[in-house]
Amino acid sequence: MSATVEFARMNGLGNKILVVDMRGRPDKVTPAAAVALNADPQTEFDQIMAIHDPKADGTDAFIDILNSDGSKAQACGNGTRCVVQALAAETGRKAFTFQTVAGILNAVEHEDGTISVDMGRPVFNWDRIPLAEEFHDTSRIELQIGPIDNPVLHSPSAMSMGNPHAIFWVDRDVMSYDLARFGPLLENHPMFPERANITLAQVTSPTSLTTRTWERGAGLTLACGSAACSAAVSAARTGRTGRTVTINVASAKPPATLSIEWRERDDHVIMTGPAEWEWSGRLDPSTGLWSREDTREAEAQ
Numbered sequence: 001m002s003a004t005v006e007f008a009r010m011n012g013l014g015n016k017i018l019v020v021d022m023r024g025r026p027d028k029v030t031p032a033a034a035v036a037l038n039a040d041p042q043t044e045f046d047q048i049m050a051i052h053d054p055k056a057d058g059t060d061a062f063i064d065i066l067n068s069d070g071s072k073a074q075a076c077g078n079g080t081r082c083v084v085q086a087l088a089a090e091t092g093r094k095a096f097t098f099q100t101v102a103g104i105l106n107a108v109e110h111e112d113g114t115i116s117v118d119m120g121r122p123v124f125n126w127d128r129i130p131l132a133e134e135f136h137d138t139s140r141i142e143l144q145i146g147p148i149d150n151p152v153l154h155s156p157s158a159m160s161m162g163n164p165h166a167i168f169w170v171d172r173d174v175m176s177y178d179l180a181r182f183g184p185l186l187e188n189h190p191m192f193p194e195r196a197n198i199t200l201a202q203v204t205s206p207t208s209l210t211t212r213t214w215e216r217g218a219g220l221t222l223a224c225g226s227a228a229c230s231a232a233v234s235a236a237r238t239g240r241t242g243r244t245v246t247i248n249v250a251s252a253k254p255p256a257t258l259s260i261e262w263r264e265r266d267d268h269v270i271m272t273g274p275a276e277w278e279w280s281g282r283l284d285p286s287t288g289l290w291s292r293e294d295t296r297e298a299e300a301q
């Protein structure tokens with residue numbers, strides 16, 4: 001078995017993704033390799049999407065997701081779009097079915113290059129998000145940060161998109177909050193036994209939101225797909241918007257949007273947006289040692 005595997009540095013709205021091809025191998029990308037790769041400015045990332053041989057009938061691959069701190073994640077919307085683009089370029093196919101620890105995801109690459117992922121159904125049960133306290137209505141839970149008599153952030157919507165999310169609704173520009181300070185306090189708050197992704201969301205029209213996210217296990221990222229899904233569901237759930245919205249991801253570079261539909265007929269959340277390949281290389285999945293091999297750029301020349 002070769003010591004190294006192919007990987008691609010990609011992004012989804014600036015969310016830094018490493019897509020690692022682990023097919024045909026019995027091992028996994030180790031947390032130590034993830035931490036080592038993230039420590040290198042050239043390969044720093046938000047998530048690793050490791051493509052493994054399928055485990056379930058009718059699926060194309062099992063996707064193992066690691067955050068940059070080496071922790072495991074159950075879902076990654078931006079990363080899933082990157083995997084679709086990589087496999088579509090490799091196979092010429094457009095539609096794929098993946099399995100993650102959170103379940104089965106169906107995805108398709110459109111003619112215009114955008115990719116839609118069925119992220120499944122949101123989960124609102126307090127003990128499946130999970131939350132540490134019982135709330136019968138998790139669309140607005142009791143949690144605040146900042147001065148007791150004048151909290152900076154309070155009363156978030158909580159849910160799971162396979163991974164835990166807390167959406168704080170704000171009425172100022174989401175970029176005007178010190179999320180770098182509040183994010184880790186909330187990510188690691190005792191209310192979230194498995195930690196949580198923390199998103200600030202502002203309604204900008206009856207069909208659009210702006211979001212900014214402090215990600216569990218990755219910190220401030222330029223974009224978070226599952227958080228965009230959670231914000232869209234929370235907005236509809238609390239009567240702020242309808243079930244189809246455009247998400248303006250405030251920190252995305254370049255500025256970009258995601259389209260989210262919380263589908264009426266089956267409550268599935270459909271996320272549509274771009275993915276971008278940047279460069280390719282090879283890496284050792286146990287140590288994180290890597291080399292750059294821009295085969296695709298070479299082919300293009």
Ligand SMILES: N[C@H](CCC[C@H](N)C(=O)O)C(=O)O
Pocket residue numbers: 015046047067072073074075076077078079163164197215216217218223224225226227
């Ligand atoms: N940090 C997240 C996983 C990645 C989510 C985000 N990058 C996305 O696009 O959904 C977690 O630990 O739940």
